[in-house]
Amino acid sequence: MLEISALNSFYGKAHILNDLDFSINRGEVVALLGRNGAGKTTTMKSIMQLVHPKSGRVSFDGADITSLPSHKIARLGLGYVPEERRIFSDLTILENLEVGRQKARKDAPVWTVEALFELFPNLWERRNNRGKAMSGGEQQMLTIARTLMGNPKLLLLDEPSEGIAPVIVEQMAKTILRFKEEGLTVIISEQNLHFARIVADRAIILESGEKKFDGTFTDLENQPDIRDAYLSV
């Protein structure tokens, strides 16, 4: 569904992604693992063209999206949930959801505001509040819900478990598993190996913008040296 080949991205002169290759199949949940600064966020931004790769190719459903503007990529069905959440804090929760709204797609689960409030009941209670006064967990739910309003086929979740309470993390894991049931393809960037193992089918490990591992969690367990070298446990 998503194929990345020989991707190179820079910030100014700093070379961040180094000939990155991987691919994602429809219906898979893949965890992108790696330490702080490994390049997980940059990978996601490069897919969305929020960072413009110098070379390499990203294709989605067979079409080259490397030179498309972000909004067209989003409209093709890629939903991006940024690590920093980037809630529109001057807008109410309902208005935040409205920004993400897009037409329904035949080949992806269709979300409505009602369905999302069912998924995240906390949001319903605060639907007319502004994004300012929200806890980390609520913000995370809102960002996910906002992106789902675009009815994506592929969800890019950047560190959804970061900085939120353990109870909510658990809830988040259930939610992601539910996305999988609904047929959504998900790439989730994580530092929390435990969380990743619960939700994902496959792990890709990055270090300094290079792919160091690509396989199942069982494979990973059989190679503890890789885990120790590239993940902070």
Add this chain to the structure above:
Amino acid sequence: MGLFVAQLLTGLANAAALFLVASGLSLIFGVTRIVNFAHGSLYMLGAYFGVMLMQSLPGAVGFWGSIVLSSLIVGAIGIIIEICVLRPVYRAPELFQLVATFGVILVIQDLTLMFWGAEDQLGPRAPGLKSVVRILGEPIPQYDLALIVITPFILLGLWWLISKTRVGILVRAATQDREMVGALGVNQSWLFTGVFFLGSALAGLGGAIQLPKGGADLLMDLNIISAVFVVVVIGGMGSIVGAFVASVLISVLNVFGVAYLPQSTLVLMYVVMAIVLLVRPYGLFGREEKAGEHGQAGEPDRPIRPAGVRGRLFAAALFLALALVPVFGSNFTQVLLTDILIFCLFAASLQFMLSTGGMVSFGHAAFFGGGAYAAALLVTYADSPMELAFLFAPLAAGLLAVVFGWFCIRLSGVYFAMLTLAFSQLVWSLVFQWYDVTGGDDGLVNIWPSAWLSGTTTYYYFTLIVGVGGIIFLRHLIHSPFGYSLRATRDSARQADATGINVTHVQWAAFATAGAMAGLAGGLFVFSKGSVFPNELEIEKSFDALIVVFLGGVKTLSGGVVGAAFMESVKDWLTRLEYWRLILGLLIIGVVIVAPAGIVGTLRGLSERLGLRWTGETTR
């Protein structure tokens, strides 16, 4: 009591046009982050189109129809500007966008002159609203009352659009984080164009709707723009309600000012603004700006190096050639070169704070004119010798810069620029209106140099030595530890702070230095001309300096000097052409889009490709 109410009502009616223009500017800024300097020009176009249409469409329907139609036409012109001029520079630094909109001002000025001629156009009166109503015995024009009724409806309409519709939600979201809006599938280009249409249409509406009160003339663009800036700064950039409240405040203040403090109407507005900014730096309804919140990192600047051997030899040869000019050149050449040198020093002082300090000032003329006036005042009132008055120029300008700088450096980016502009307007209005002391429009005359410095050639040498000395001083400063600290604060205030640099002090000192050097240029100026007039303090003067720095090359050291020399030399020839503004405007827009590195940057790029080196080793 009656008079009081009448004045209040006049103020409220005057607020209409101001609010429309300011809300348009604010809206455009909110989403695109561009301060559209040409917004006053769109207002002017609205007025001209309004007059033209009203002459051909009869009756009340024709009158109101013309207003709406002019607004739509101006909105369409806004779309053209957005697509042709601004789209190519959205990713460029703020300053480039601003300079591009200066270019648009010049182009529109000349196009208006071309189509409608130089004569002021009388605004038609509104059919059915031509007489007055007596309120508490005072005559109030019916049209004023109509405006007072209409404006809140426009506010309401805008409020509804912004807060209740999907478009409004997207606009507000984009105001906060436009990249994220794009990542959620919204086409920013259309959003930008739409907002530009709306903002421009509002300016056009303002221009047309004020016709029965004011008419149309070629000065209205710059006349309104500084008031509009004051309004958006007071109200808060991006806030429609803020624009409304501040428009009413400023208009009412002006009316009462005219009645009770006729000498200080203009000053009053800027004083109020300064007070508001002191209490609320982002305006009454604005929200705090976090610079570079979600920006992508750009190309790093090339390191700045002192001139190498070749560069130094070139500069020395140039100096020698200039020193020899009186031997060969005519009197006229020397006068022209004196002007050029003065302008070069002025531009170099701006470039110092702008390029090295990252502080984009829109009001640098305050220090140039301030220095000139300080010297002139001393000569006029204290009969001071020229030498003393001349030294007083940079001192006074430096002191002025210390005071203004204290306010300005607390802000950054657009807010900083606006505040510098407002302060320079404050000085201008003070000089312009304080007739008894400054002579107002008549200026101060008979300010001549001492006997040992008089004569074209002698004064030329004096200017050459002081001017070049000043420029060299600034260059040395850039390569001194102070210059390094200043650059560090420009690149990242936070990191500079972490390395132990007192960011506030460094920026403040740079601001004051730039002001003092501009004052030095002003001192040279006043004694070369023998007089000074308020136009040395005008917005145009500040813009001139910005434009030459830009043309020369923002990211170079010598850009200001080269740009000033280039501009001052061609100006004499260019201004003889009827439509020189059009040419200059197009040139500016062209440079912004095609050669943003400016003259020096582009030439350097070319010559380096040929293998020539102009600079010494890197210093860091």
